Amino acid sequence: MFIAMNRFQINKGREADFEKVWQDRDTHLKEVPGFMNFHLLRGPEEETYTLYSSHSVWASRDAFEDWTKSEAFRKAHANAGDTNGIYLGHPQFEGFEVVQTVE
């Protein structure tokens, strides 16, 4: 199992705008082989920004990487909307392999 996270620093006061971008997006994820689930996460508030993270779970790293090269990926990122002034810096990608599970 593989978890792909992208960390976003969102300028204070723009949180609702950022969440709306994601709500309005058609991700096409459900059609993608190996896709398990997606969550948008709101993290801690820092002095100048609020941390968010996109969080998607995949059957394997390969399934995720295949998706990033696909037409479905291109479509999901084609209409990111008007994000002017929402972001403080670039998103930071982190991929994680599951090494232990307790359920």
Place this chain on the structure above:
Amino acid sequence: MFIAMNRFQINKGREADFEKVWQDRDTHLKEVPGFMNFHLLRGPEEETYTLYSSHSVWASRDAFEDWTKSEAFRKAHANAGDTNGIYLGHPQFEGFEVVQTVE
């Protein structure tokens, strides 16, 4: 739903020791109200360390915070083992609220 993550910077060459500490731990998590699942995640390798993250999913932030004040929490952290030289710096806690879900 709430996701609690703790980020660990593990010195290069000590990854197996770190994973063993977690494998040998009796977390008692299954008995805890509101606990959904736990994963230990291995993230990207940086120049001087490998990033790991503990990742637990809870019914709510309250359920997680109740656990941190409980006897089960104290037990889970009582025997962290010999971690001498494993860590580069302190773990960094981040709590995330789920704001959108695609399944």
